[in-house]
Amino acid sequence: MSGPRDSYAGGVRKVARVVLLDPRDRVLLLHGHEPDDPSNDWWFTPGGGVEGNETRADAALRELVEETGITKVELGPVLWRRRCSFPFAGRRWDQDEWYYLARTTQTATRATALTELERASVAGARWWECEELARTHETVYPTRLAGLLRTLLDEGPPARPVTLDTEIV
Template structure:
């Protein structure tokens, strides 16, 4: 389909640009948020902090803003982009198509307090938890991205990749 026709296709969904943060504490634990469908807390999963870019924001600016809004953590050293992922999933009655950039970040600030959640986030985020790589490896819960335990292990063993790694597309 030509680009002009694709732009006019009413069934085509816009891809949301997203910045996510792989936040590590001094013990190399990663912070994950616990989310669920707004009307069904039994449909739940864990995910990295982050969200969509707003206005002319850069990915870096969005990563830091989202981290503050979702965790209250402000003392952060933002590192490089580790991974990029395309994903598509149903949530809150609609389908979300996203291009996600995962930034490495480090902090010594481990107390969390969501300071500026959106209305939808207030209905669907149940808290946060610091996870060790071993705990992630043993977890029977759903975690996004789905191979986070192995990715984290490689990151801790080898350091950040020289260029962002493109992860497998995830369609749920």
Template sequence: MTDSAATSEPAAVLRKVARVVLLDPDDRILLLHGYEPDDPGQTWWFTPGGGLEGDETREEAARRELAEETGITDIELGPVLWTRYCSFPFDGRRWDQDEWYYLARTRRTEAAPRPQALTELENRSLAGLRWWTSAELSAARETVYPTRLAELLRTLLDEGPPRAPVVLAPEVV
């Protein structure tokens, strides 16, 4: 190892993430409402999901994260719809993520699913959950991630899942 290599900053670790596009029988999508822990006025909506733990697969992580964040376990997990790279600041650090979005269906339609096992950070940064229709999502003036989710959902509902995962443009905030 050269002296310059020993003093250089470590490369960012790319976090592997599984996310879930959960649809109910009425084709509503479930989104979580998050905020910056040190600035609760900075909010956004996003799909359930999170990082892989240990040697679990992305499918296993998708199911676990959905259960932890929503309490919903009775799902039919479908194909990977989309993949994307994203990088964003949150809670005082930069997060670099390789995200896979799985389609899932549930028969549950209660108004407000309840988180079951949130991390300390999630407890400090989640305001709730909500089912959205495609029309509500298209009309939303709030920040939603991925940023094209309304369009992506409309295409999914109109055309069905893609034959192969669609690679979304990177999002760097």
């Protein structure tokens, strides 16, 4: 989620996220909330800011291990790209996010290296079936994840990354 070593380009944080699927095509989402208000919560894909000279793919894999403990991963192509801007933990975050497809058979999760902010704002992880995502009334980011996941499962990865609508909260 955050760290002093994150890479910013013109004030925009470069982020790598992972759409991690298990053998049953469930997607792993983290449950997050405002550090001082657990009732203000949402679900989101694992991932975070690019650090130093690492590639986005390297950042995706590192963040996945730090946030979930999952190391047995087959990293696939970039599925989607999204610009977003949102308030969190007392400041505004402007991000350029790339979402990588990944598959794993390792379904047990255990955060191994959360930042102080993540420890205060991440309440756990859960595997979601596509149909569950489509039915939920909980907040999920990106906001159209259920439909995007359905298209991915039905049609496979896009030939080139799809640019999602900019989300400003």
